[in-house]
Amino acid sequence: MKSVNQEAIEHDPQQLHEDLHTIWGNPKGLRSLTIVNHTTLGLRFMVTGMVFFLIGGILAMLVRTQLAMPDQNFMSPDIYNQVTTMHGTVMMFLFAIPMLEGLAIYLIPKMIGARDLVCPRLTSLGYFCYLFGGIILTSSLIIEMAPSSGWFMYTPLSSKEFAPDLGSDFWLLGITFVEISAVSAGVELVVSILRTRTQGMALHKMPLFAWYILAMALMIVVGFPPLILGSVLLELERAVGMPFFQIAGGGDPLLWQHLFWLFGHPEVYIIFLPAAGIVSTLIPVFAGRPIVGYGWVVAAIAIMGFISFGLWVHHMFTVGIPQLAQAFFSAASMLVAVPTAIQVFVWLATLWLGKPKMKLPMLWVMGFLIIFVCGGLTGVMLALVPFNWQVHDTHFVVAHMHYVLVGGMFFPLIAGLYYWLPLFSGRMPSENLGRWGFWLTFLGFNGTFLIMHWTGLLGMPRRVYTYEAGSGWEIYNLLSSVSSFVLSAGIAMVLLDIALHFRFGKPAKHNPWNADTLEWANTMPPSAYNFVSLPTVETRHPLWDDPNLPHTMAKGMHGLAVASHGRREMWGTDPITGKVREIIHLPGNSWWPLFAAAALAVVCISLLTRVYALAGIFVVIAGVFLLRWSWENGAHPNAAPDAGVKPGDPPLHSRTMDGPGLWAMAVFLIANGSFFLSYLFGWFYLWTVSPEWQMPDIPPLSLLIMSIAGGAVLAGCVVIEKLVRGLRQQRDAGLRASFYLAAALGALQVGLAGWALWRADLSPTQTTHDAVMLVGLVYALFHGGLAVILTVLQGMRVGYGYVGAHAPFEPAVVALLWRYNVVTFWLLVGALAILPRMIGG
Amino acid sequence: MVMVLTRLHFTHPIHLIIGLTLWSLWFVAVYSGLSVACAVAPPPPEAGALTGLNAALGGVSFITALGLVALSWGSCQVAKQHEGRQRFHATVSAWLYLFSAFGVVFAGMPIISVPPCL
Ligand code: HEM
Ligand SMILES: [Cu+2]
Numbered sequence: 001m002k003s004v005n006q007e008a009i010e011h012d013p014q015q016l017h018e019d020l021h022t023i024w025g026n027p028k029g030l031r032s033l034t035i036v037n038h039t040t041l042g043l044r045f046m047v048t049g050m051v052f053f054l055i056g057g058i059l060a061m062l063v064r065t066q067l068a069m070p071d072q073n074f075m076s077p078d079i080y081n082q083v084t085t086m087h088g089t090v091m092m093f094l095f096a097i098p099m100l101e102g103l104a105i106y107l108i109p110k111m112i113g114a115r116d117l118v119c120p121r122l123t124s125l126g127y128f129c130y131l132f133g134g135i136i137l138t139s140s141l142i143i144e145m146a147p148s149s150g151w152f153m154y155t156p157l158s159s160k161e162f163a164p165d166l167g168s169d170f171w172l173l174g175i176t177f178v179e180i181s182a183v184s185a186g187v188e189l190v191v192s193i194l195r196t197r198t199q200g201m202a203l204h205k206m207p208l209f210a211w212y213i214l215a216m217a218l219m220i221v222v223g224f225p226p227l228i229l230g231s232v233l234l235e236l237e238r239a240v241g242m243p244f245f246q247i248a249g250g251g252d253p254l255l256w257q258h259l260f261w262l263f264g265h266p267e268v269y270i271i272f273l274p275a276a277g278i279v280s281t282l283i284p285v286f287a288g289r290p291i292v293g294y295g296w297v298v299a300a301i302a303i304m305g306f307i308s309f310g311l312w313v314h315h316m317f318t319v320g321i322p323q324l325a326q327a328f329f330s331a332a333s334m335l336v337a338v339p340t341a342i343q344v345f346v347w348l349a350t351l352w353l354g355k356p357k358m359k360l361p362m363l364w365v366m367g368f369l370i371i372f373v374c375g376g377l378t379g380v381m382l383a384l385v386p387f388n389w390q391v392h393d394t395h396f397v398v399a400h401m402h403y404v405l406v407g408g409m410f411f412p413l414i415a416g417l418y419y420w421l422p423l424f425s426g427r428m429p430s431e432n433l434g435r436w437g438f439w440l441t442f443l444g445f446n447g448t449f450l451i452m453h454w455t456g457l458l459g460m461p462r463r464v465y466t467y468e469a470g471s472g473w474e475i476y477n478l479l480s481s482v483s484s485f486v487l488s489a490g491i492a493m494v495l496l497d498i499a500l501h502f503r504f505g506k507p508a509k510h511n512p513w514n515a516d517t518l519e520w521a522n523t524m525p526p527s528a529y530n531f532v533s534l535p536t537v538e539t540r541h542p543l544w545d546d547p548n549l550p551h552t553m554a555k556g557m558h559g560l561a562v563a564s565h566g567r568r569e570m571w572g573t574d575p576i577t578g579k580v581r582e583i584i585h586l587p588g589n590s591w592w593p594l595f596a597a598a599a600l601a602v603v604c605i606s607l608l609t610r611v612y613a614l615a616g617i618f619v620v621i622a623g624v625f626l627l628r629w630s631w632e633n634g635a636h637p638n639a640a641p642d643a644g645v646k647p648g649d650p651p652l653h654s655r656t657m658d659g660p661g662l663w664a665m666a667v668f669l670i671a672n673g674s675f676f677l678s679y680l681f682g683w684f685y686l687w688t689v690s691p692e693w694q695m696p697d698i699p700p701l702s703l704l705i706m707s708i709a710g711g712a713v714l715a716g717c718v719v720i721e722k723l724v725r726g727l728r729q730q731r732d733a734g735l736r737a738s739f740y741l742a743a744a745l746g747a748l749q750v751g752l753a754g755w756a757l758w759r760a761d762l763s764p765t766q767t768t769h770d771a772v773m774l775v776g777l778v779y780a781l782f783h784g785g786l787a788v789i790l791t792v793l794q795g796m797r798v799g800y801g802y803v804g805a806h807a808p809f810e811p812a813v814v815a816l817l818w819r820y821n822v823v824t825f826w827l828l829v830g831a832l833a834i835l836p837r838m839i840g841g
Numbered sequence: 842m843v844m845v846l847t848r849l850h851f852t853h854p855i856h857l858i859i860g861l862t863l864w865s866l867w868f869v870a871v872y873s874g875l876s877v878a879c880a881v882a883p884p885p886p887e888a889g890a891l892t893g894l895n896a897a898l899g900g901v902s903f904i905t906a907l908g909l910v911a912l913s914w915g916s917c918q919v920a921k922q923h924e925g926r927q928r929f930h931a932t933v934s935a936w937l938y939l940f941s942a943f944g945v946v947f948a949g950m951p952i953i954s955v956p957p958c959l
Contacts, residue, residue, distance in 0.1 A: 202926050203854055203926070203930075204926055204929040204930065295929060295932060295933045295936075298857070298933055299857075299933050299936050299937050299940070302857055302858060302861060302937055303861065303937070303940055305861075306858070306861035306862070306864065306865055307861070307864075307944070309865060310864075310865060310868045310948075322875065322876075322879055322957065322958050322959060323955055323956070323959045324875060324951055324952070324955045324956070324957050324958075324959075325872055325875055325876065327951030327955050328868070328871065328872055328948050328949075328951065331947055331948040331949075331950065331951065332868065332944075332948045334947075335944050335947055335948060338940070576853075576854055576926075577926070688876070688877055688880045688881070689876070689880055
């Protein structure tokens with residue numbers, strides 16, 4: 001392979017370090033809010049996640065206290081419902097996902113030899129959305145108005161009729177807000193893993209952890225949008241009375257369950273995959289040998305990623321779905337045991353063939369193996385329909401769930417935190433205190449939840465606030481509650497150990513566990529730019545094969561050891577082979593992410609308090625902030641006005657047609673497409689299944705007007721495509737006019753579609769049909785409008801000289817959105833205007 | 842045959858996901874086909890599992906499984922001709938195709954014996 005920029009020149013390392021520090025270093029004080037660096041933000045994610053874990057844990061202890069004895073009055077039924085719902089919600093949405101994403105954000109660039117994630121400002125936006133959303137959601141507890149319909153928010157229990165308070169609104173708005181964060185991180189991790197691995201790191205050479213995170217991130221991208229759609233619909237129903245989930249107008253409460261579990265089942269694998277990634281990283285290191293069957297693990301990851309989307313109905317076995325359909329989902333649920341088993345055997349084989357050292361992190365890995373396998377077994381039991389009917393909604397389910405969630409996520413997480421602790425702080429944890437923490441947690445955990453299987457089998461339902469004396473459940477509940485305090489003590493000890501180690505831990509020697517992956521080539525704690533120079537890596541075990549690598553990297557003897565241009569730079573590489581294709585330059589610190597997230601928080605709060613005018617204003621303000629942010633790109637003076645690179649180096653990405661932004665747009669459109677498909681699913685689902693659904697006799701949407709609108713968006717797309725093809729051949733004559741022409745066509749589409757909507761004269765609060773139709777049209781109008789705005793902005797950028805034959809990148813990104821709009825608009829025309837005419841009610 | 846095998850580029854990592862994507866499409870097709878058929882024109886319950894609907898679902902499943910097995914065989918052949926990266930991708934894809942075929946058979950098995958719309 002021809003490698004770039006590899007002459008082993010000796011730089012003055014100290015000088016280089018100082019130069020890089022000037023460019024990458026973090027500001028202090030108030031300006032630290034502008035930091036976009038992945039190391040800092042990854043830590044912020046994790047620390048915030050731990051705080052939410054503590055909140056969720058306190059709620060769990062309240063639940064266990066209430067259930068310790070029969071007929072207790074420690075909490076009223078209403079408060080109990082709030083506490084359980086918030087426990088589940090906080091643990092799933094505010095702890096598990098952001099915590100693991102934080103770890104991935106922190107580690108991925110370091111593991112693949114990059115200096116940062118590929119969209120640093122997006123990391124920052126994600127963090128603030130998470131923080132603000134989490135604060136809004138948990139504040140509902142303080143005013144005793146927390147959601148109380150369970151973490152799955154089933155309708156009609158969560159609907160206006162049975163939950164008139166603001167609780168459900170807190171959930172729907174807060175969670176959607178937090179999900180912006182999850183999806184942003186998902187998009188960015190996908191692109192980073194595919195496009196920014198260091199020189200030579202081909203797909204089949206990258207660390208397994210990166211495969212796991214790639215799968216997790218893609219699953220977030222596809223799996224979260226159904227819930228976002230469900231939340232939007234339910235909030236619309238609650239706020240303005242559009243009847244999506246009410247039988248009366250033609251809706252169906254089961255639609256919520258479908259949308260929720262379409263997200264909810266993949267969600268548990270989204271949580272499990274990164275945790276399994278931690279295990280697959282640690283076991284080889286402590287066994288002192290490469291993993292047995294790298295390819296098998298990759299296959300298992302792919303299988304899990306897909307099959308887990310075919311299981312959602314196993315949460316709905318009792319709602320009256322045809323037996324054959326249940327059988328499909330039951331079988332698919334058992335299929336997922338195959339990849340799990342593959343991984344377990346790979347782990348065991350690696351341990352068997354190596355010489356495992358039982359250091360503290362390994363203790364947690366062993367705990368994981370035991371607990372998780374048990375949870376997997378009860379999972380297969382639950383996948384059997386007749387058994388499922390017996391234990392549905394009992395504490396057996398709660399026990400199973402915690403075996404897989406705590407065993408499958410929390411134990412590996414703690415293993416990982418202990419393992420990477422020296423990297424965070426440069427110090428080692430205490431083996432002594434750490435071991436106490438482990439054993440208390442392990443025993444307490446099993447005492448709490450093993451027993452809960454029996455209470456469940458004896459028939460104790462979940463989510464009931466108390467039970468009668470003499471039911472035969474007393475002793476089990478008491479034991480379970482006592483054990484849960486042992487568990488808490490264990491966790492407290494772990495946290496104490498981690499807190500103390502920052503002061504008292506032994507200083508760690510370099511690469512303290514003798515690991516094989518690149519993150520240990522950092523200084524401890526890491527610098528803001530990770531690596532002084534970026535190495536060529538053609539093995540799965542860079543540090544085992546070349547123990548001297550960290551040293552030569554730090555001396556600047558590898559790629560991109562330049563800082564004089566003042567840009568934040570790293571390699572952009574080919575997704576398959578890892579050949580260097582371009583130099584990616586990254587934006588520096590910025591206020592825009594914080595401002596945008598703050599504006600969105602105001603939107604969220606004003607929707608909650610039903611001040612819709614204010615919400616509207618702040619949507620616009622947030623939009624302006626986001627557009628302002630996107631303005632500082634490419635050839636903009638704050639980005640990379642000068643395209644100079646060293647002789648022999650590849651061009652800057654903004655001077656090519658295939659930068660990471662294009663990939664980010666594509667992945668974002670996958671997320672968007674998942675949202676759109678969920679919408680179409682909802683439309684067809686209600687149309688076929690909903691008992692009171694009514695198709696109007698005369699289709700309200702004018703096919704003629706809609707078709708002309710579709711023609712306009714198609715024409716606009718053709719204009720854009722032609723202009724992009726011209727740019728590809730370095731031609732940019734008439735570029736600005738073409739942009740404005742396309743924008744005009746887009747405006748025509750929006751105008752016509754708006755007119756068709758207005759003429760249709762829908763009554764969205766009366767019938768579900770009209771409500772669903774309205775949502776689809778608003779979606780199309782929004783996307784059409786967005787394309788128009790972005791296209792006009794491109795025209796303006798041509799005028800400023802930021803876009804043109806010399807910097808042809810951005811139009812290609814905008815072109816993707818146009819294509820997407822053409823496809824989705826015509827699908828909408830087909831589903832809403834053509835099919836009803838063909839089939840009728 | 843050789844032509845077809847080279848045309849399909851089995852050494853490209855996209856094949857790591859095609860098999861499972863086909864599995865997913867099959868799953869969606871069978872589940873939604875069943876749901877729509879049961880909503881629109883359910884066969885009489887006394888017909889048991891021997892209905893046109895089951896036959897159609899079974900037929901689709903059979904063809905899908907067969908296609909996946911063929912793709913698995915193709916990947917396997919191509920894998921043998923390569924080394925290193927290409928071999929890795931083709932081998933893992935072959936196993937994933939095989940698993941997807943197994944997934945179709947396993948999850949589709951109930952079609953033989955369960956009445957469709959009960
Ligand atoms: C730290 C120790 C934990 C304890 C003692 C605990 C305890 C409990 C209990 C007793 C319930 C059942 C409430 C009921 O059905 O009546 C419950 C529900 C639940 N837990 Fe935990 N839990 C813990 C950790 C976790 C973690 C780490 C997660 C997720 C990552 C989690 C997720 C859930 C969920 C999703 C529910 C269902 C809530 C609902 O039905 O609304 N828990 N927990
Ligand atoms: Cu599930």
